[in-house]
Amino acid sequence: MKSRIVLLYFLINASSLLAQNKPDFWWKRNNLRVIQMNLPAYEAATINADSIVADLVACSANTLLINAGGIMAFYPSQLDFHYRNPYLKDNNVLADIVRKCHSNSIKVIVRFDFSRVHESIFKAHPDWCYISPKGERIINTDMYVVSINAPYVQEKAFKIIEEVINTFPIDGIFLNMPGYQVNNPYEGKYHGIDQNAYDQKRFAEFSGGKALPTEENKADPLFQQYLEFKKTTVEDWSERLHKLVKSKNEQIAICTYSDKFVDIIRHESQSMTTLPYWPYTASDNVGNAVNSFPDHIISNASIQQISFQSRYNAVEPEETRIRLYENIANGSGLDMSMMGDMRGYEDERSYPVFRKVYGFHKKNEAYFGKYQSVAQIAVIAPGAWPNGEPMQEYRGIQLMLREAHIPFDIVEDGQIANLEQQVKGYKLIILPEITYLKPEAIRILKEACQQGTHLIATNRTLFDSPETLQALFGAKIEKKDNDGAGNYLVPDDRSIFKSFKGQSMLFWKFNLGLYDLSGADRKLLPVLAKGRPGPPEIIGGHDPTGYYALGIKNHPNSKAALFPINLGRIYYMHGYQEHKNLLLDMIHHMLPEIAQNFQTNAPVRVETVLKTFTRNTPENQSKNTPDGQILHLINLTGFSGNTYFEPLPVNDLQFRIRLAKKPQKVFTLTNHKPLNFTWKDGTLSLSLARLAEFESIVMEW
Template sequence: MQTNLPAYEADLNVNSLINDLKGFSVNTLIINAGGIMAFYPTKLEDQYTNPFMKENMLGDVISKCHENGIRVIVRFDFSRAHESIFDRHPDWFYLSPKGERIRNDDMYVISINAPYEQKVLFDIVGEVIDLYAIDGIFINMPGYQTRNAYEGVYHGIDQNPYDKERFMEYSGMSLPLVEDDADPVFQKYQEFKKFTVDDLMKRLHSMVKAKNEQIAICTYMGNYVDIIRHESHPSGLPYWPYSASDNVSNVENSYPDHIVSNASIQQISFQSRYNAVEPEESAIRLYQNIANGSGLDMSIMGDFQGNEDERSYEVFREVYAHHKANEKYYGHYMSPAEIAVVSPGYWPGGERAQEYRGIQLMLKEAHLQFDLIEDAQLSKLGSKMKGYKVIILPEIVSLDSGSLAVIKAAVAGGTHLIATNESLSGHPDALLELFGAKAVQPDQDGAGYYLAPENKSVFKSFDLQSLIMFKFNLGFYNFDQANETYLPIYTPGRPGPPEKIGGHEPTGYKAVAVKNHSASKAVLMPINLGRLYYIHGYEEHKQILLDIINYLEPGISDLFTTNAHPRVEAVLQKYVENTPENFGRQEEDGIILHLVNITGFSGNTFFEPLTVNDLEFRVRCEVKPSSVFTMVGSDPVDYRWSDGYLQLKIEELGQYEAVVIEK
């Protein structure tokens, strides 16, 4: 649990806090320490002190948490500093191309390459470690700032003199003024940003571990940390009810040597911090966390007592108590999924995120098991990628050379590849090699066009349909060097009243190309298929992808099948009992089937889920189980096992259930 304390709550009642944590079954607290302001008695000139601070509140919290078996991670935020520091050292702070500062009240955004982060940060963290027996540090908002995140205003690339000097030393170039992916200088700047952030975290890691190797380092990146934190929070429309599954699977599979902790952020927005998301959404996030391999992580504004929105408290108590009682079954997983979906980054956004989410949504609703892999991590996961039967690139426009080599090696080794929309458009040679395709007009507006599922042997879901509507991007590609092509594209025809419509003609282009490789096929669909489904939800667009997957790998659903409602999220995991003696062990103790009921999600609102009855499952299970039981209901489950497959039924599903299949 994270208590994100406003300055004026630095006098909280420590005994009350401990009682609340114990009542919620919490074993780790994240609480404010320093950076923006000190919640402890600092002696450092450039660490601003919280004017409301109760003299030894932080020390009392840490000591009393430890007395009650609760670990403490202290939170730092070095993205901003007080105006008193700005007045003394204006050159330490962000400067936009227009000469603007980023300011929130009396706090200014700092520059990562200036002395505040390069030196003062280390002084502050070191001071806290020397004062208190902390168990971990959490760094909030690390890295470069280009916008006022709390007001949603973009200001541009930081032109601070320290940034200019260090970038010149690194590259021999002047800082770019505009973010342009096609600009070689901006490409070098992107590389520079990664280098400098990694350098800062490496130095911080060395300093912290030199003081105490057992202090865990936690932040939102993968290098030089012990715990990678992510966040589920409302972000635009349509709402994304699989946020926690998305975040955890992406980190868990992309950084297999790290612990992931996905925080359910209770605030609705930066402008509405005192209002929390619905309790039903909180429950979904927490159950998705444990289904995919994260521990439970909840961030609330302020103290528990007198909180402005306590509606989710009962959810916290119920889910945390369940996790505590069944902890040995959670957190040590090995995914059996045979499909990988490549994500456009750690924190996807914009239209590419919509394409990515739409593809996930199609697979989730079809109950196909899949892993998420961050595009930037592909080059480190070569052997893992070869183990999948299908890899999907949802508008992954470009990849570094190592990652592209991993994809090519997987295809050569027998893994099928599916790419959508403008995937690999930044690599015309790879488009030709993998798909036999050349881009003619990759960014054609598809409004009013139709796709024709003429080949019913491939598109088996369209026996009653001859045309499929389209909108958003619809790329025109030359597929002369592909082995097969499908889905002819028809022109928009004549708009107007019913009496005048028609005139749809073949464009000569196709929406699907297939190139045969020695042991696999590669499919290019240069259309915004995922985004269209994510925004509008017409099942015909989902069926295009599902039919292609079944065409490539007819037995792909053999791993797991069910009659469950599409809004019952099913996550299958191989598990190792998560006990200290099993640390590092890879031989599984069995299988867990997690079921998260999302039937209460209406599209804009989270209601109580509908009870789902008479669920049937068929699971690939090589060894006959010694027992099968439900974790929430604690009931034995009747099952039949034969020829490597397990069949079982569950009479009723509420919000969540987990079926444990023990070896």
């Protein structure tokens, strides 16, 4: 008996000792306030460590991201294959910056870009560089794009990183433009799949002797194998880098845009080049990443430049402010990227925004960064960087939910298989034109549906898996691509479609798939024919076509609804409320309780983000039990569709929120003043007299 007690005592104390000795990685606090100074070569002649640190301190920044090497060395590199910045005069400037940042408790992440080499390196080693199927190089002035499988990236890049780590006591490395390069983004030109001899050899080894494809054709099995080859080779390089860096110092954070062998996933809020503009870019980016990669720290950068062609003009301060507040609300720290240092910057209009928002975060960081979701709905994202029509469909669905103040999570489509229990925990999953899912992800969705998770899918979702469409939705595709301009939909069942008083026909455009919904339990939204276009005297003829725009299949514990139409895209592009109401009415039909969980009279241009929080303090690093809930309010009333103005103040906002237990106190973070509230039957009721640009309401247990 005594021996068992001694053994138990030893095990308890050993586990406690291991927990105490677990490395306390600095980035795990998730309280980053990053300022990135993307230095043009010529600024190496004028940068000054004292002024840089003074500007960082004035902005309450706690992390600097600054150039080190790759395209060119911003320090006196001793490597003959590492092109040295010709403007560099002070050989000690980077060392001084790191030292003086550290003396002010500011971490330093250094930037590497191994996507290009100087012309002098190219002339000595042309075999290191990219070559297109047409024999073209990708060139920006005197910089040549490299091939990832050639010796520069596979060998020399590691020596450059090792030299920097051995020379400077850095806190992190950031990799810009990692992976395969097929575009010249600075000129907007696509060049094609790299045909470098090293790529040819490595792909032949990978594929059993096959030649590289020359066209990106997803229907081509060879191209699909090439995609797997790219993934494998990038992950191999990333793993080797991780081993090198951590062997030098495990406290050096690795930061880039991917998730494998990375400590900090970086994303970017960039200015839009096409209408409609998207004011939720930071909420979109961070919401996607924090839910898809819950074991990583996310840092979403507000990119200040208008475009690659307009680097010296920054986005409007009001847009910057929205991005930064959305970062805070969704669980990222703060991150801003600018051209050059802050002295003599060509567009300083956002400086007061940086100082204000970064200072607010510093003052209240105990309430930020350790969040858990309260959402019962998940929207599946088409990748980390959606584009094209799938992006429009995805954003339109988001827009409907955000304007209705319905909490939801975003989960990247490729991560479903890695998040099985999380996915199965949602009451409703929305698939906005998610055209392809891996077999494992499909299995998880089917099991979630059987266990009680409702599904809503739109447009061409799962078109390449007929068996899944039939099993989940009772649908067969007759014609998935069909121009719906001129057709009408009839909101027929008013027990579901309660939002259409005064309307009997809903106009349509964009895609309207023609599906056989005979396997569904209900067919709704009859599709009317295009009729007779022309002058008023001859119009009409909108007769039923026999097709429907909604099918609902009943499962033992859930429902699965399919809208084979561009429901999200039409709202994203045109914003007619009738199309939003189709989705909202369907959600309330499936989850009638959703309306009781969160209620507010806030205008649609007030973004609401509700989370549970754990106080983010050093002593709470391993604590996961929540300390309460926090409601973030971001005022977007200054966004007019294509311009950003100062937001209009909003008065007398009312909220009713279902909470797990009664809060002990409720207060605002902008002034730390208490708010009066009432508590009845598990529901908190409170009011906010005035919302300016942003507010966080803390409900502390």
